[in-house]
Amino acid sequence: MLTGGNWSPENLAPEDWRAIATSLIGGAAAVGAIAVFGTPVALYLARTPGRVSAAAEALVLMPMLMPTLALGILLATIYGPAAPAGAFFARLGLILTNTPAAFVLAALYAALPTYIIAARTALAEVPRDFEQVARTLGDAPSRVFFRVTLPLAQRGLAGALALCWVRALGEFGIVLIIAYFPAGMPVRLWIDVQDLGIEAVFPLVAVFLMATLPVPLWLGLRARRSPA
Amino acid sequence: MKAWEVDYRLHVPIALHAQFEIRGFTALLGRSGAGKTSLLKALAGLLPAAGTPFEGIAPEARNIGYLPQNAALFPHLTVLENVAYPLRGRTRFAAAQSLLDALALGGFAQRPAATLSGGEAQRIALARALARRPELLLLDEPSAALDATTRDSTLNWLIDAITSRAIPALAATHDPAIAGRADWLVLLSGSRVIRQGTPRALFDDPQTKAVAELLGFANIWAESGCAYAIRADDIEITSSGIPAIILSAREHGPDLRLECAAPHKLIIFVKSGDRADMRPGSTIHLTLPQSRLKRLERV
Numbered sequence: 001m002l003t004g005g006n007w008s009p010e011n012l013a014p015e016d017w018r019a020i021a022t023s024l025i026g027g028a029a030a031v032g033a034i035a036v037f038g039t040p041v042a043l044y045l046a047r048t049p050g051r052v053s054a055a056a057e058a059l060v061l062m063p064m065l066m067p068t069l070a071l072g073i074l075l076a077t078i079y080g081p082a083a084p085a086g087a088f089f090a091r092l093g094l095i096l097t098n099t100p101a102a103f104v105l106a107a108l109y110a111a112l113p114t115y116i117i118a119a120r121t122a123l124a125e126v127p128r129d130f131e132q133v134a135r136t137l138g139d140a141p142s143r144v145f146f147r148v149t150l151p152l153a154q155r156g157l158a159g160a161l162a163l164c165w166v167r168a169l170g171e172f173g174i175v176l177i178i179a180y181f182p183a184g185m186p187v188r189l190w191i192d193v194q195d196l197g198i199e200a201v202f203p204l205v206a207v208f209l210m211a212t213l214p215v216p217l218w219l220g221l222r223a224r225r226s227p228a
Numbered sequence: 229m230k231a232w233e234v235d236y237r238l239h240v241p242i243a244l245h246a247q248f249e250i251r252g253f254t255a256l257l258g259r260s261g262a263g264k265t266s267l268l269k270a271l272a273g274l275l276p277a278a279g280t281p282f283e284g285i286a287p288e289a290r291n292i293g294y295l296p297q298n299a300a301l302f303p304h305l306t307v308l309e310n311v312a313y314p315l316r317g318r319t320r321f322a323a324a325q326s327l328l329d330a331l332a333l334g335g336f337a338q339r340p341a342a343t344l345s346g347g348e349a350q351r352i353a354l355a356r357a358l359a360r361r362p363e364l365l366l367l368d369e370p371s372a373a374l375d376a377t378t379r380d381s382t383l384n385w386l387i388d389a390i391t392s393r394a395i396p397a398l399a400a401t402h403d404p405a406i407a408g409r410a411d412w413l414v415l416l417s418g419s420r421v422i423r424q425g426t427p428r429a430l431f432d433d434p435q436t437k438a439v440a441e442l443l444g445f446a447n448i449w450a451e452s453g454c455a456y457a458i459r460a461d462d463i464e465i466t467s468s469g470i471p472a473i474i475l476s477a478r479e480h481g482p483d484l485r486l487e488c489a490a491p492h493k494l495i496i497f498v499k500s501g502d503r504a505d506m507r508p509g510s511t512i513h514l515t516l517p518q519s520r521l522k523r524l525e526r527v
Contacts, residue, residue: 129300132274135287136294137314138360147313151304 011203019188020207026100026184027168030107034115034164039157042119043145057120064113068173075109076177096178103179110171115164122156123149155222162216169212185211229394232364234271236279242266248421250364252411253391255427256400257442262416264400268294268366271398293357293365293395297372299349301341307352308337314360324359331355331389346373347382354386358393365390365397371406383409404444415442434522445522449492455524460485462520463496469515474508490514 012020045057063071079086079096089096096102126149134144150157172186180187185208192201232250242263258264270277272294273287282290301310312324328334333351336344344352350370357365367386374382387409390397398414399406407413407427414424417438423430434440440448440457448457472490479485484498484506494514498506505512 127300129296129298130302132269132272132287133294133296133300134302134313135274136272136290136292137356138288140286140288148302152302 006199007202007206009203009207012207015183016188016192016204016207019183019185019204020211022100022103022182023169023184023186024211026103027107027165029104030111030168031161031165033104033108034112034168035161038112038115038164039119042116042160043123043149045116045120046124060113060116062113063109064117068110068171069177070173071109072106072174072177075105075174079105079178098179098181100182103175103182103184106171106174106179107168110174111164111168114167115160118160118163119153119157122153122160125156126152155219159216159219162219166212166216169208229396230363232281232396234279234281236267236270236277238263238266238270238275238277240276242419244419246416246421248414248424249412250396250398250414252396253387253409254396254398254412254414255407255410256398256414256416257402257404257407258400258416259402259442263419264402264416265297265368267416268368268398268400271364272366291360291363293354293360293362295350295353295357295365295367295370297369299346299353299373301344301349301352301356303340303342305341306337307333307339307341307344310341310352311356311359313356324355327355327359331358345378346375347378350374350382351385351389354389358389358395362395365395367397367399369401369403370399371401371403404442407443415439417442432522434524436525440522440524446495447493448524449494451492457522457524458516458520460495460497462517463494464515464517465496465498466513466515469513471511472514473511474506476508477506486512488512488514 041056041060045053045060066074076097077083079089079102081087081090081095081097086096094101096105130148130152131144134148135141139147169184170186172190175184175187176190183191185204189201189204189208192204229252234250235247236245238244238246242261244263244267246263246267256264256267266275269275271282272292273282273285273290274294277283282292301307302313305313308321308324308328311328312320315323325334325337328337331351331354333355336348336352341349341352350373354365370386371379371383383406391411399410401407408431410427412424413427413430415422415430415438422436423439430439431443434443434445434457437448437455437457444459445457446460447463448455450456470490472488472494475487475489475493477484477486480497482499486496486498486506488494488496496514
C-alpha cells in the first residue's frame with residue numbers, strides 16, 4: 001500500500017496547503033517564542049540548585065506529564081472566552097480559542113517543557129570554569145552567555161529546538177480542543193482520514209513527515225558523530 | 229613591583245580568614261581542601277567574600293588574570309581567538325598575535341584550543357590572562373594538569389614569564405617544589421594563614437610541625453621533650469653516627485627510599501650507588517647534620 005498509494009504533493013487540496021501554512025507558520029512562531037523565553041528559564045534551572053528551582057522544574061514538567069487531551073481541556077477552561085485569563089486576553093484583542101493565536105498557544109504548551117528540559121541538560125553540560133574565566137577576562141554575564149555558554153551548548157540547544165519543533169507540529173490533543181480551526185496538519189489529516197479514507201491523505205502525510213523528520217534526525221546523527 | 233595586602237573572610241563553601249601579603253611570585257601553600265581554590269576564586273570575584281582588596285567589585289571589573297587548574301581555554305575558539313578574547317576593537321587580533329610572538333608562542337595561533345596538551349594550554353592561558361594587562365595574576369594549582377615530563381619545564385616557563393613582566397602573582401599549590409621557587413610564601417592551614425615569609429626563612433626555620441609538614445619535611449619527631457624535623461634528602465649515611473635498623477626499602481625512581489628505626493622512624497633517600505646492604509633488618513649509621521636539623525616548638 002505504501003508503494004501503491006499516491007504520495008505526490010500534486011494531489012494536495014487547497015485546504016491541505018492551508019493546513020501546511022498554519023502548521024509551519026504557527027509552529028515557527030511557537031518555537032521562536034520558546035527559544036527566546038525558554039532558554040533563560042533553562043539556564044536558570046541549569047545553574048541554580050535549591051528548592052525554588054526544583055519547584056520551577058516541577059511546574060515546567062507538569063504539562064509534559066499530562067495527557068494532552070486533558071491539558072487541552074484545562075487550557076480551554078483557562079483561556080476560553082468565559083474564563084478570566086481568556087477574557088483578559090480578549091480585551092487585548094487576543095482570542096485564544098480557534099484562532100491562529102490559539103494554535104500557537106497549543107504548540108507552546110505542547111513543546112515548551114520538552115525544550116526546557118532538553119536545553120537545561122545542554123546548558124548544564126557547559127563547564128562553569130569557562131564562564132568564570134570569561135568573567136575574569138572582562139565580560140559581564142550577558143556577554144559571557146552569548147560568547148561562551150551559547151556556542152558551547154549550541155549542539156544540544158539545536159537538538160532541543162528540533163525536538164521542540166517536532167512536538168509543536170505533531171501536537172494533536174491540545175489543538176483538538178482549543179485550536180480545531182484553523183486546522184494544522186494533524187487536524188486536517190484527522191478530518192480527511194474520516195471523510196476520505198487512509199489513501200487520500202498520503203500526500204499530506206508525506207509533507208508532515210518531511211517537515212518533522214529530517215532536521216532532527218540530522219542533528220541527532222551529528223551530535224552522535226562528534227560530541228561537542 | 230606592587231605588593232598586595234589581602235585580608236579576606238569567606239563563609240561559602242569553606243569558612244576561612246586569610247590575611248597575608250602578595251610580593252612578587254607568591255606561593256599559597258596548603259593541603260587539598262584547605263581552601264586555596266576558594267580563596268583564589270574569592271579574589272577573582274567568583275565567590276562571595278568580605279575584605280580588601282576588590283570587595284564589592286564585579287569579577288569583570290577587577291583587573292586580575294585568573295588561571296584555573298585546567299587552564300580552561302575556550303574549546304570552540306582557536307589559540308589566537310582565545311588570547312584576543314579580552315581585547316576589543318579591530319586591532320585585537322594583531323595585538324594578540326604580537327603577545328603570542330613575544331612569549332614565543334606565535335606558532336600556536338591558528339591551532340584549535342581543544343588540541344593543545346596540558347602544558348601548552350597553561351602557556352596559552354597565561355598569554356590570554358596577560359592580554360588584559362592585569363595588576364595581579366591568580367594561578368590555581370599550575371602543576372596539577374601537567375604530566376611528569378613537561379611539568380618542570382612548563383612551571384619554569386610560567387614563573388619566568390610572570391616574573392620578567394614584574395606582575396605580582398599568587399599561585400595556589402600543595403607542591404613544595406613550586407613553593408621553593410617563589411619570592412614569597414604563604415601557608416594556609418586550619419582555615420587561616422599560619423605563616424608567611426621568604427622560602428629561605430621558612431625552610432630554614434619552620435618553627436612548627438604544621439609548617440614543616442606543609443613544606444614537605446618527611447621526618448618530624450619528638451625526642452626528650454623537643455620536636456625536630458629534617459628533610460629526607462638531608463640525612464647522610466656514614467660509617468659512624470646513630471645506628472638505625474632498616475624497616476623497609478623501596479625503589480623511588482633512581483633512588484632507594486628507606487624507612488628506618490633510629491629508634492624513632494626516619495625516612496631517607498639513598499642515591500644510586502652501593503645498595504647491597506640496604507635490606508630490611510640490616511643496620512646502617514645515619515648522620516643528621518646540625519645545620520639541617522630543625523628544632524620545632526612543641527605543639
